[in-house]
Amino acid sequence: MTRPTALGTSRLRTPRGNLRSGDRVGWPMTTRPLSSPFPAFGAILLSIGLAACAGSTGPLISAEASGSLPPTVAPTKDGSFIDHPTGATEVVLRFEEGGGFAPIGFFVTQAPQFTLYGDGTVIFRDGMVDPPAAVGSVMPLTPYAIAKLSEAEIQAFLRFALADSGLGVAREFYRPGNIADAPTATFTVHAGGLDKTVSVEALGFDTAQSPDAPILNALAGLGERLRSFSASVAGETVWVSDRFRGVLTEEAFNPPQPWPWTDLGPADFVQGVGPDAPQFPIHTLTREQVDVLGIAGFEGGFSGLPLAGPDGKSYTLALRPILPDEQY
Numbered sequence: 001m002t003r004p005t006a007l008g009t010s011r012l013r014t015p016r017g018n019l020r021s022g023d024r025v026g027w028p029m030t031t032r033p034l035s036s037p038f039p040a041f042g043a044i045l046l047s048i049g050l051a052a053c054a055g056s057t058g059p060l061i062s063a064e065a066s067g068s069l070p071p072t073v074a075p076t077k078d079g080s081f082i083d084h085p086t087g088a089t090e091v092v093l094r095f096e097e098g099g100g101f102a103p104i105g106f107f108v109t110q111a112p113q114f115t116l117y118g119d120g121t122v123i124f125r126d127g128m129v130d131p132p133a134a135v136g137s138v139m140p141l142t143p144y145a146i147a148k149l150s151e152a153e154i155q156a157f158l159r160f161a162l163a164d165s166g167l168g169v170a171r172e173f174y175r176p177g178n179i180a181d182a183p184t185a186t187f188t189v190h191a192g193g194l195d196k197t198v199s200v201e202a203l204g205f206d207t208a209q210s211p212d213a214p215i216l217n218a219l220a221g222l223g224e225r226l227r228s229f230s231a232s233v234a235g236e237t238v239w240v241s242d243r244f245r246g247v248l249t250e251e252a253f254n255p256p257q258p259w260p261w262t263d264l265g266p267a268d269f270v271q272g273v274g275p276d277a278p279q280f281p282i283h284t285l286t287r288e289q290v291d292v293l294g295i296a297g298f299e300g301g302f303s304g305l306p307l308a309g310p311d312g313k314s315y316t317l318a319l320r321p322i323l324p325d326e327q328y
Contacts, residue, residue: 084191122147123323124226143297147233173199174219239299240287
């Protein structure tokens with residue numbers, strides 16, 4: 001597996017199958033087009049603006065009237081433009097699943113599956129690819145891929161997510177039923193005048209009896225698209241972070257390996273301060289510090305590496321890539 005030194009371009013795969021009401025031609029389709037559960041929803045959004053539905057101010061603006069449209073961006077067919085951040089480390093839309101009943105290694109390595117940044121960069125895990133095989137107790141994770149969307153493709157994608165999938169008007173939290181130990185899916189969006197998160201417990205589970213079934217089904221379809229985003233692009237490359245979150249927990253359930261660093265000890269792994277800080281002893285590792293572990297295929301992170309600490313204690317190390325917008 002080679003490490004890319006520069007961002008490669010990608011091309012969207014062309015739509016296939018028969019388009020149905022609510023499908024956006026500009027957004028790449030898979031072989032199973034997703035029809036909108038809101039037949040007139042997209043048209044309503046484009047005619048009166050997302051703010052009228054979501055309670056925000058000015059989410060859809062006229063590309064021709066605003067004067068804020070970048071010169072390289074052509075107006076959309078209906079003359080509207082969904083405003084969004086444009087920075088390379090500014091999140092436009094993110095999707096992450098976690099929680100529920102899972103091993104500790106899953107919790108400490110949890111990370112977003114999909115992130116769209118303002119410059120069109122998309123960093124995602126390919127849900128259609130199995131993770132590398134385990135080596136002893138070490139469980140490697142699926143590596144991230146990176147692709148680049150044009151502004152027109154960003155616009156089509158945002159229309160699909162905000163309008164066809166109902167994310168624009170979804171409330172902050174859904175719990176469709178009494179489903180024990182189910183993970184929670186979280187969508188984070190900063191676009192079209194919206195800055196919010198939408199969390200759905202047990203996304204994709206049977207919601208037929210829920211009064212929110214239409215929007216839950218639509219959000220489940222969006223989640224499926226984001227998990228399998230690799231089916232919608234071509235030319236993506238492996239993305240390798242230059243920073244990794246090392247998570248060190250006491251006790252090792254397998255014979256530990258010698259401590260690998262001379263300039264780093266267990267005391268350097270500390271719990272961060274703040275409500276968003278990981279609740280584990282962590283330390284930011286460089287790629288060079290990860291290299292000395294001798295673990296092949298670490299690009300996506302791993303869990304379960306037993307280490308013998310220089311303090312005489314046994315530890316287990318997990319590794320998780322740090323995304324461009326993340327502090328740790």
